[in-house]
Amino acid sequence: MSDMTPDECLHALEGLQPEIEGYAELLVRKGAAVRPGQELVVFAPVEGADFARIVVAAAYGAGVGHVTVIWDDDALKRLEYENVDIEYFRSTPSWRREQLNSLSESGASFLFLEGSDPSALDGIDPAKPAAAMLARNRDCRSFREGMDFGHNAWCIAGVPVVAWARKVFEGQPDEVAVYHLWMAILNVARADGEDPQSAWETHNATFEKTKRFLNAQRFDRLRYVASNGTSLTVGLPQAHVWEGGAARTQDGTVFFPNIPTEEVFTSPDRMRADGIVHSALPLVHDGTIVDDFWLRFEHGSVVECEARRGKDVLEHILTTDENATRLGECALISKNTPIRRNGRLFFDTLYDENASCHLALGMGFPECVEGGFDMSPDELLVHGVNQSHMHVDFMIGTDDMDITGYTEGGEAVPVFVNGQWAWETD
Numbered sequence: 001m002s003d004m005t006p007d008e009c010l011h012a013l014e015g016l017q018p019e020i021e022g023y024a025e026l027l028v029r030k031g032a033a034v035r036p037g038q039e040l041v042v043f044a045p046v047e048g049a050d051f052a053r054i055v056v057a058a059a060y061g062a063g064v065g066h067v068t069v070i071w072d073d074d075a076l077k078r079l080e081y082e083n084v085d086i087e088y089f090r091s092t093p094s095w096r097r098e099q100l101n102s103l104s105e106s107g108a109s110f111l112f113l114e115g116s117d118p119s120a121l122d123g124i125d126p127a128k129p130a131a132a133m134l135a136r137n138r139d140c141r142s143f144r145e146g147m148d149f150g151h152n153a154w155c156i157a158g159v160p161v162v163a164w165a166r167k168v169f170e171g172q173p174d175e176v177a178v179y180h181l182w183m184a185i186l187n188v189a190r191a192d193g194e195d196p197q198s199a200w201e202t203h204n205a206t207f208e209k210t211k212r213f214l215n216a217q218r219f220d221r222l223r224y225v226a227s228n229g230t231s232l233t234v235g236l237p238q239a240h241v242w243e244g245g246a247a248r249t250q251d252g253t254v255f256f257p258n259i260p261t262e263e264v265f266t267s268p269d270r271m272r273a274d275g276i277v278h279s280a281l282p283l284v285h286d287g288t289i290v291d292d293f294w295l296r297f298e299h300g301s302v303v304e305c306e307a308r309r310g311k312d313v314l315e316h317i318l319t320t321d322e323n324a325t326r327l328g329e330c331a332l333i334s335k336n337t338p339i340r341r342n343g344r345l346f347f348d349t350l351y352d353e354n355a356s357c358h359l360a361l362g363m364g365f366p367e368c369v370e371g372g373f374d375m376s377p378d379e380l381l382v383h384g385v386n387q388s389h390m391h392v393d394f395m396i397g398t399d400d401m402d403i404t405g406y407t408e409g410g411e412a413v414p415v416f417v418n419g420q421w422a423w424e425t426d
Contacts, residue, residue: 004179007175009176010179028059030197031157031257032109033109033155036064039107040067041068042111043072043110046071078120089131104142108152111154118167121286157189158351160185168180210421217407220407221406222415224275234273234330236272240268263333263354264331267329271300271326276295277297281356283395284348290309317390328391331353331393369385
């Protein structure tokens with residue numbers, strides 16, 4: 001941390017404007033991958049309005065036909081949960097359903113600017129945000145399936161807000177914390193150089209070697225072991241596919257769902273997870289922190305859990321629907337990545353999941369099984385891909401984690417050794 005004063009940080013932030021504008025261009029053109037005449041939908045915190053305006057200007061500069069901005073605010077959300085009965089949250093208002101579903105059905109691209117207080121909903125009954133999330137994912141089906149099944153391009157990226165910056169850079173004046181959070185975001189998003197879009201083309205190429213290796217192995221299962229007590233075996237569907245980096249819609253549009261991203265991932269067999277797994281980093285879920293927790297799986301389902309902090313939130317996640325106890329994703333990330341080397345806990349899943357191998361409870365990915373985009377939800381279930389109204393990532397990768405892949409013939413292949421790809425140790 002530098003010894004800059006708040007005034008110096010405000011001045012330095014003005015000097016970052018070219019990089020911030022380049023970041024906005026990256027999110028619009030590579031992340032959301034907008035096309036001329038298309039609708040772009042931007043979700044943004046009200047505190048990030050200045051950056052949202054830069055994004056909207058970049059979008060119109062890229063030729064979009066129209067931009068819709070949907071605002072969010074931590075304080076208003078908390079007031080709503082404090083004062084409104086839970087029954088209200090069990091369904092989505094008709095105007096919201098119409099808004100999100102119609103935008104998706106029109107072929108819009110979606111850009112989610114993520115910036116919030118990690119503790120915004122501390123003390124709130126976790127059943128309320130859980131009910132709201134379940135209702136939106138159930139009632140806004142076109143919106144949800146448009147992204148899940150490759151009809152709409154989408155991207156999640158960060159924008160600083162004061163409460164988040166205070167958490168990441170604890171003890172610093174607000175101006176100093178926000179400046180340093182901007183610097184960190186630009187750095188891990190590869191947007192602090194002269195040509196971020198070219199940097200992302202190069203970055204995307206690095207995923208290809210890893211995906212070729214994993215897809216060629218046709219592993220039957222992965223075995224995770226770490227000194228914190230993790231001892232977990234996760235089965236993989238016979239026709240599973242490893243993905244990572246850029247994604248592609250069904251009409252061929254190439255986009256980046258997450259900026260930043262360092263992961264390769266697949267969807268495990270929803271019926272085959274056995275053992276115990278311990279968290280490596282806190283989970284921030286709906287404005288509440290869950291920390292120092294573990295899950296025990298039998299036959300693919302969580303049968304026991306514990307947490308030092310936020311156990312009630314964890315239990316609500318697991319009871320979202322009948323498949324919320326099963327895995328929808330396993331993702332591999334080496335400790336030798338910019339976010340991990342940064343050494344900073346972001347208290348935000350978008351960033352922290354890219355510093356650590358992770359798993360996700362809930363919805364699996366259709367693109368992670370051969371022919372998945374052409375399958376119905378029931379057919380995906382048959383092929384082992386979990387179906388749920390939620391998808392919650394949690395980080396498990398430690399510096400000493402070993403992961404071994406086992407082929408159908410029983411051959412053991414080292415995949416991770418001491419928290420990094422096996423070939424990185426050569």
